Amino acid sequence: MEENDRPGPPGPDPPPSPFPESDTRGSRLHRARRISEGAGRLIARGSSSAFLGARRFTHSGGAGESGLARLxxxxxxxxxxxAAVAVSLAGTLFFTVPTEQASSQVALFLVLTMLPFAIVAPLIGPFLDRFRRGRRWAIGTTLAVRAFCCWVLASAVVEESATFYLAALGVLVSSKAYGVTRAAAVPRLLPAEFTLVKANSRISLTGTAAAAISAPLAVGAAAIGAPWALRYAAVLFVIGTILAILLPARVDSSAGEEQVDIAGRRHGITVSRxxxxxxxxxxxLRLLTGFLTIFMAFVLREPPDSMGWGGNATVLMALVIGAAGLGNILGVVIGNWAKSHRPERVVLAVLVLDVAVLVVAAVLFKWPIAVVLGLTAGLCQSLGKLSLDALIQRDVGEEVRTSMFARSETLLQLSWVIGGLLGIGLFTLDVSAPLGMVITAVILLGWASFVMARAIKGPTPAPGPVTQ
Incomplete structure (x- = not known):
């Protein structure tokens, strides 16, 4: 071996690394664990704060003591x-089929929704009046029926068979029956410092927040499969059924109540003009909302060039729907304003405003105007309903107030369905969006003129005994 090839004396060992490989991995794991624990604590703290904030909102003003918080x-x-049902049905009935087929399906759906109310409307109020001592069970039944129908829908949603339509019909009818039974229960749970308008405003705000949280969860479930969104809804309705049965016993009280027909006359009672x-x-207002909901949904699937929208159609639809939701929230927030500023005038003003904006949207049919129309429709419907509640509270005696609420809910639902059928009819006839809105505006302008003429016909009669 050559001398140069011989290994030299061993050099000094390299200094030990201050961060050995095992220690580095441990440090990384430790940091990751600390980050995950911190994120977990942050989420838990945020969830706890949100829960406590929501609980303070539902229980404030004596609502916890009166039982309104449970409602x-x-x-x-x-x-x-x-909201979960709406997400699921929108994906199966509307967006996944061609426009022509979707219009016929939605029309059938609306007809099936309207027929039970057209037949049962004269009977549903008297039935609930006779069932007043079981309001908790009546409310619970409307939720239990929906839970069962949603579970059936989850199995039938793929083929959309006759079972699908029957179950969907059961969901819609029981949903509207819930609105009637819940309205009948609210006056029994009012805190001493609450008005009926304030209670309904709080109920509406709570429902809006719940829908905003539930809808994205339902969309996530629907991404797995439409049946999962319906199963998610069924679980929610089962929980609601249990909560309904646990409502305070005073909900079932019927002391001092009497029956009243839709004309407001029975047992010597009359309703003010x-x-x-x-x-x-x-x-x-409900007719216009029903029309816009159905007609604009079809129009915005393929926005016409005249709207000036060059983006995604789904984004435009989301903007219009979001504006309507925002308008509804604004109406709820300022609901007490309607109570203190002559609700009999507010309810007429919002009808005129709705028609006026509809006419403007028909003449200037651009996408920003469509967004403004959605905002106005949501705001006017919300203020109109709260003003109606205020007038029923002010002018209708407690002994018949519950029955009056039941009949008003039925009337408003029928008006919404008629508006939806009008939208289906105009779209099926291939009427352009501006012309369709003009036709609807003419109808509503005639209706508003009739209402205004009746409003200024003479002094408002005071509620009291009917003189024959």
């Missing part, structure tokens, strides 16, 4: 379940 908690699960005008105004 609010029940309404959370009801609205969250309805202001209440009648408010019902008529709200019927017009």
């Amino acid at each position: 609010l908690e029940l309404h959370v699960f009801n609205t969250a379940g309805d 202001d209440v009648v005008n408010a019902l008529r105004s709200n019927a017009g």
Whole structure:
């Protein structure tokens, strides 16, 4: 071996690393564990704060002591379940089929929704009046029926068979029956410092928040498969059923109540002209909302070039729907304003405003105007309903107030369905969006003129005994 090839004397060992490989891995694991624990604590703290904030909201103003808070908690699960059903049905009935087929399906759906109310409307109020001592069970039944129907829908949603339509019909009818039974229970749970308008405003805000939280969860479940969104809704309705049964016993009290027909006459009782005008105004508002919901949904699937929208159609639809939701929230937030500023005038003003904006949207049919129309429709419907509630509270005696609420809810639902059928009819006839809105505006303008003429016909009669 050559001398140069011989290994030299061993050099000094390299200094030990201050961060050995095993220690580095341990440090990384330790940091990751600390980050995950911190994130977990942050999420838990945020969830706890949100829960406590929501609980303070539902229990404030004496709502916890009166039992109204329990009804609010029940309404959370009801609205969250309805939002999940809406997400699932929108994906199966509307967006996944061609426009022509979707229009026929939605038309059939609306007809099936309207027929039970057209037949049962004269009977549902008297039935609930006779069932007053079991309101908790009546509310619970509307939720239990929806839970069962949603579970059936989850199995039938793929083929959309006759079973699918029957189950969907059961969901819609029981959902509207819930609105009637819940309205009948609210006056029994009012805190001493609450008005009926304030209670309904809080119920609406609670439901809106629940729907906003539940809808994305339902979309996530629907991404796995449409049946999973319906199963999610069924679970929510089961929880709501249990909460309904646990409502305070005073919900079942019927002391001092009597029956009243839709004309407001029975047992020597009459309803003021202001209440009648408010019902008529709200019927017009609901007809317009039903029309816009169905007609604009079809139009915005493929926005016409005249709207000036060059983006994704789904984004535009989300903007219009979001504006309507925002308008509804604004109406709820300022609901007490309607109570203190002559609700009989507010309810007429919002009807005129709705028609005026509809005319502007028909003439200037651009996408920003469509967003403004959605905002206005949501705001006017919300203020109109709260004004109606205020007038019923002011002018209708407690002994018949519950029955009046039941009949008003039925009337408003029928008006919404008629508006939806009008939208289906105009779209099926291939009427352009501006012309369709002009036709609807003419109808509503005639209706508003009739309501205004009746409103200024003479002094409002005071509620009291009917003189024959």
